[in-house]
Amino acid sequence: MKSNWWKILSVVLLVYTIIAGLLTGVPRLNIVNETIRALYFHVPMWFGMVVLFLTSAIYAIRHLRNPSFKNDLYSVEFANAGIVYGILGIVTGMIWANYAWGSPWHGDPKQTGAAIALLVYLAYFVLRSSVSNQEQGARLSAAYNIFAFVAMVPLIFIIPRMTSSMHPGNGGNPGFNTYDLDSRMRLVFYPAVIGWILLGVWITTLRIRIKMAEEKINQIEDEKTH
Amino acid sequence: MLLELIRKEFKLELRRKSVVAGLGLYLFSMVFISYLAFALKQNLITPLVWSALFWISILFTAINSVAKSFIGEKRGMDIYYYTIASPVDFLLSKILYNFFLCLIMALTGYFLFTLFLNDPIENKLIFIATLALASGGFAASLTLLSGIASKANNSNILMAVLSFPVVISILLMAIKLTKNCIDGLDNDANYEPLLTLFAINCLVTAVSYLLFPFIWKS
Structure with missing residues (x-):
């Protein structure tokens, strides 16, 4: 990931997402109306969060098999970026819910699931x-990271599918994956997902480089004093 | 070796009766507070409130009873165990013992709830199965977390913080099943959620089994 092409790709895709996401036509659906554009900004946050947490868990496994400063750092920073994406996902969801459902917090299974997922990773940092x-x-935190990620799987992917929800895409509500995500929306949605994920990875690599540099400075200062 | 270790857990527990007595009293106090707050003056207990109170009591009791499995150990004992037993045997013995303890606590809790509040459960058999599966899930996940928390500074707070998010999926399934039992749905309707709960248990146990050797090393 040393090369720069994917960073440029991320910027291009996101500029495209913002322009096309706000300007192109969208299907007109009951209740959702124009707020369907949240699909380009809210849903990619969850894709991004899951990818970042998954990467964090993978680095945690690598750390357990082969303990090193680098693996641990990667695991922590990916979890950090994942939390930021999770918070953004919840906030964008609440803004959307304010218009579509009438109030920001509705106690919907998806909302509670997302909040619990964030609790897990906050506990990780504690x-x-x-x-x-x-x-x-x-x-220890690598072990907890893996354990929490596995425990989160039923919470996010299984239980919300077994309970009724007002969230688009559930129980006959229009949304992602159904007839109404027409080809015009797909043209913006998929690039948006890729762009947001790449941005998350980019933020993480920047944080990792800062931490690496700090660590190096510390080492040099240690050598000076000794 | 596994049997020896389980025997050791039981022996230790019977030797320190104050701990079990303390846990029993803890559960009793929780039930009694629920009774004072919800049922004494005016009867606020609807079946759904009953199930919420019941599971909150069981959850807190389970966290407290499992937490002591590592946090209470004397310093230096773990090095001794490390030399004589394999980590996997050690973990399994703790999980099985904690499962037993949680199940006893859950059944006692059910008895106390029927005594002080009431008993809205229609389908007893499925409810007992739910109690058993939930106890298994609590035991498997909390034992590992207790091992993690015992290594940290403020273990008791950390135990609660670490465990709540992880056991929530078990708790949600258990509450869903309890509602089915209260409504008296027949066994066919409960088959799928029971299976899901069992699958979550298997998942959690398998991950604990894989991760424990790494925690044990430190």
Whole structure:
């Protein structure tokens, strides 16, 4: 991921998403109306969050198999970016719900599921900060990361499908994956998903580089004092 | 080895009767507070309130009873166990023992609830099965988390923080099943959620089994 083409691609796709997402035609559906454009900004947040958390869990597995500063750092920073995406997803969802459902928080299964997923990763950071031995903390939090990710799977992917929900795409409500996501919307939606995911990865790599540089500075200062 | 370890857990528990007595009293207090708050002066207990109170009591009791499995251990004991037993045997013995403990607590809780509040459960058989599966799920997930939390500084707070989000999926399925039992739905309708709960248990147990050796090393 050293090369730059994917960063340029991300910017191009996102500029395209914003322009085309706000200007192109969308199908006119009951209740949803123009707010269907949230599909280009809200739904990619969840795709991005799941990808970032998955990457974080993969680096956690790598850390357990082969403990190193780098694997731990990657795992933490991907989780960090995932949390940002999760919060953005909830906030954009609440803005949308304010217009479509009448109030920002509706106690919908999807909303509660998302909130719980965020709680898991906030607990992950509490765990990290409360273990004094850094190496041990890294290992314990890697274990918790994997465990939490697995425990989150039924919460996000299985239980919401078993309960009724007002969320578009559930229980006969119009939305993603049904007849109404017509080809015009697909043309914007898929690029949007890819663009947002790439942006998340980009943010993460920047944070990783900052941390690596800080670590290097610390090492050099340590050598000076000794 | 596994049997030896389970025997050891039971022996230790019977030797320190105060711990079990404390847990029993904890459960009793929770039920009694629910009774005072909801049923004494005016009867606010609808079946749904009953199931919410019941599962909150069981959840807190389970967290407290499982938390002590690692947090309560004396320093240095873990090094001793590490030398004589394999981590997997050790974890399984703890999970099985905690399963037993949680199940006893859940059944006691059910008995106390019928005594003080009432018993809205129509389909007893499925409800007992739900209790057993939920206890298994609690035991499997909380045992690993207790192992993680015991290594950190403020273990007791951390135990609660770490476990709530993880056990919520088990809890949601259990509450859904309880509602079915209250409505007296027959067994066919409950087959699928029971299976889902069982699948979640298997998932959680398998992951604990894989991850525990890494935690145990530190």
